[in-house]
Amino acid sequence: MDFQPLLDEIVHRLAPEAGREGAVARYIPALARIDPRHFGIALRTGAGEEATAGDGGVRFSIQSISKLFTLTLAMRHLSEDALWSRIGREPSGNPFNSLVQLESEHGKPRNPFINAGAIAVADRIVGLYGRDAKSELLAFMSHLAGEPIGFDPEVAASEAATGYRNYALANFMKSFGKLDHDVDTVLDFYFHQCALSMSALQLARAAGYLCRDGAHPCNPGEQVVTERQARRINALMLTCGTYDAAGDFAFHIGLPCKSGVGGGIVAVVPDRLTLAVWSPALDATGNSLLGTRALELFAQRTGLSIF
Numbered sequence: 001m002d003f004q005p006l007l008d009e010i011v012h013r014l015a016p017e018a019g020r021e022g023a024v025a026r027y028i029p030a031l032a033r034i035d036p037r038h039f040g041i042a043l044r045t046g047a048g049e050e051a052t053a054g055d056g057g058v059r060f061s062i063q064s065i066s067k068l069f070t071l072t073l074a075m076r077h078l079s080e081d082a083l084w085s086r087i088g089r090e091p092s093g094n095p096f097n098s099l100v101q102l103e104s105e106h107g108k109p110r111n112p113f114i115n116a117g118a119i120a121v122a123d124r125i126v127g128l129y130g131r132d133a134k135s136e137l138l139a140f141m142s143h144l145a146g147e148p149i150g151f152d153p154e155v156a157a158s159e160a161a162t163g164y165r166n167y168a169l170a171n172f173m174k175s176f177g178k179l180d181h182d183v184d185t186v187l188d189f190y191f192h193q194c195a196l197s198m199s200a201l202q203l204a205r206a207a208g209y210l211c212r213d214g215a216h217p218c219n220p221g222e223q224v225v226t227e228r229q230a231r232r233i234n235a236l237m238l239t240c241g242t243y244d245a246a247g248d249f250a251f252h253i254g255l256p257c258k259s260g261v262g263g264g265i266v267a268v269v270p271d272r273l274t275l276a277v278w279s280p281a282l283d284a285t286g287n288s289l290l291g292t293r294a295l296e297l298f299a300q301r302t303g304l305s306i307f
């Protein structure tokens with residue numbers, strides 16, 4: 001199927017509305033000044049066909065979408081026990097940066113896609129690579145995307161300068177003995193992962209293993225993760241990938257998705273394709289407002305769904 005006409009139509013219908021509703025994330029200047037009129041969409045099929053429309057080639061701050069890739073990196077190298085003894089797999093039902101649940105649950109985050117969970121994953125990655133953790137993440141992302149991927153240094157610095165709540169979460173986990181490494185090192189890695197800068201097309205490519213039973217998006221014969229691990233990552237995306245709107249995403253879109261406050265969303269159609277959208281204005285749940293609409297439209301028009 002040629003998806004290009006559909007992506008063009010989605011851009012034609014939605015791009016004129018970009019910036020009319022919702023609001024860009026304002027907690028750091030680098031995000032607050034992004035023009036809310038950007039709108040991009042891109043996809044890559046399991047067989048390697050690509051389509052992109054609007055600003056699908058413009059890089060943006062992927063923010064929490066990075067949690068998907070750091071989880072993947074951790075799953076590649078750690079035993080199930082080593083990873084899941086410290087992180088749960090249930091939707092949190094609380095804001096992504098909430099401290100409350102973490103206290104009553106003794107420092108064990110509900111899932112790897114809330115901030116506390118991603119910080120716990122970051123701790124594991126620091127344990128794997130030490131000082132090289134950030135460069136290993138860049139190498140992994142570049143290997144997946146098939147071209148060099150970098151951090152936005154301004155975003156990384158602002159994340160650190162304003163990351164009071166993430167410091168609180170990390171210190172809290174440390175106090176429960178649930179972080180092995182020092183808080184500053186773990187958070188330096190976490191702030192940089194949030195600052196990864198990628199386009200929708202690069203994201204659709206990089207996430208390609210999730211629609212290919214774990215096989216590398218373009219290297220024949222290379223498994224990024226096992227088939228079972230890929231299924232599990234998709235399950236976590238569906239149940240926990242879109243803040244407190246995961247139920248609505250499953251209801252309206254029916255695909256595993258992971259979003260970030262930079263306005264990006266990655267969606268997976270298992271065995272078919274990966275799709276990424278970017279529109280910086282967010283709705284009240286912190287998900288890209290038009291990005292969500294674009295995914296709904298795509299799912300309606302193609303009939304693609306996991307259900």
Ligand code: GLU
Pocket residue numbers: 062063064065096097115159166194259260261262
């Ligand atoms: N840098 C943000 C934070 O850690 C990520 C937010 C997001 O995309 O969910 O609070």
